[in-house]
Amino acid sequence: MKFYKTIDFYITRKFLGTFFYAIGLILSIAIVFDISENLDEFISKDIPLSDIIFDYYLNFIPYFANLFSPLFTFIAVIYFTSKMAYNTEIIAILSSGVSYARLMRPYLVSALIIAVFSFVLGNYIIPPANSTMINFREKYIRTRQINTERNIHRQIEPGLYIYMQSFNSNNVGYHFTLEHFEEAQLKEKLTAQNIRWDEESGKWIINSYWKRIIHDDYEELTNGYRMDTTLNMSPKDFTQLRNEMETFITPNLIKEIDLMKMRGVNYVEWVIEKHKRLAGPFSAFILTLIGAGLASRKIKGGLGLHLGLGLLLSFSYILFMQISTVFAVSGNTPPFVAVWIPNLVFALIALFVYRWAAR
Incomplete structure (x- = not known):
């Protein structure tokens, strides 16, 4: 028996195609808004076009792609699965003898691809990109806060x-x-x-x-x-540049944390950054299971209701992550717990939705 069949490639193509299309669309909008906001600065300070493109916007793209990745993973799953459900494609697949667990295989493989994409971006590509982008801002727009x-x-x-x-x-x-x-x-x-x-x-x-x-x-x-x-x-x-931890690739970030521990420096925000980079990619699996479970059944309200529920849960996840991070920074919660507890809570929600959808 083949591990991956034609229907699996079909679902993967739909999932990843919708995801990257949505990410590309929101990045285009974000770039347009950023250009309109900074255009006066670019013109008044006579910044070379090559620097704007290669030092700023080329490094702007991976940061925002990773930032919006959890949200658009969820929206992509909700969108294409809901359309499949209302075209009775999901029912046809399940009626052919395919179990719901087997149906989830291409979803989880797609989530794995997105998780690896997010992990590589967050741990190895975005930090040097952030450094270049911050240096650009410091050189041409505003002095970096110390x-x-x-x-x-x-x-x-x-x-x-x-x-x-x-x-x-x-x-x-x-x-x-x-x-x-x-x-x-x-x-x-x-x-x-x-x-x-x-x-x-x-x-x-x-x-x-x-x-x-x-x-x-x-x-x-x-x-x-x-x-x-x-x-x-x-x-x-004895001085710390604002958001300096965002410019370290993860191996160097870990070394810096160890050095800060030895010297007795407050390193909580750095540990939070490390755990966020590791916890973030796992959200792809959690949100995929929730999105697929919600959208695989026909409900009154159709695609609009599915997308509404998806957006509500996505923003709840992001809000929960931000609130728990604040507790860690204030010293009320260990960084590991603060960063991982949203994943744990939503993993339980994903398990509940999965069992509900598999009935």
Whole structure:
């Protein structure tokens, strides 16, 4: 028995054709709206057409394609399955002895193709595309927002900790402390009025400092007005560009999270980004099962009601994802739970709809 028959190719062609047509249509509309919004900027700043096309819009497309992927997966399934149901094609297939579970095979294969498409985009293509697009905006349209920190505690090396009351965009940190521990015992402590990064020498300049060295039976105290030194840290460790995590491909994102954990940096948003990239592709399977289950039966209201239900559930899924993410950022929910719980809830809904449709 063939794994994939003519009817399977027919359903797959319908599914993927509708999906990519819908994505292409919404991308065309999104590009037109974006051009109308930014046209004055493009003209007034005399931005080269090649930069607009290749640095901006060519990188704009994969981002929005992936953003709308869950919504249009659902709409595509609802649309073509509902048309098949009202043309009695679904009834004919099931009447020929094909089980509902077997009918779902081409749907799930199509969902797998979309999931792989979404995974590759989200984890490996969109991050460098985002970086290019952000650099374009920063170069021609507006300066990128930089977030600086206060009350900074970091472990810059094993046993070596720093503290700064604040660090500003001029690469100056105030009320600086450097502590060296060995086997949980404080061995050295340096306090300074401020610390400044010198771009030319690639060193830190510590101003107005006191240094305390603790020996077994006595302490040594020294002070000075200036010290040039190298430390395993750089200004970018204390400033964060807005949405910077969106420019890292996933392997590099994971490495950055591990580094942030070691240094004691708040990395919650980065972990959320990692889990969103992994959880997102699974929505293709969940929404496909729900959409196929709802649309495979004739109901009063026809295609319009099917599409209405589809849009309601799609937006409910997206809203649920956003709300749970907010809880994770605020620290009320672990990032893994916050990102995956919408998939879990809608997977249960998909199971219910599947059993209802298979009766």
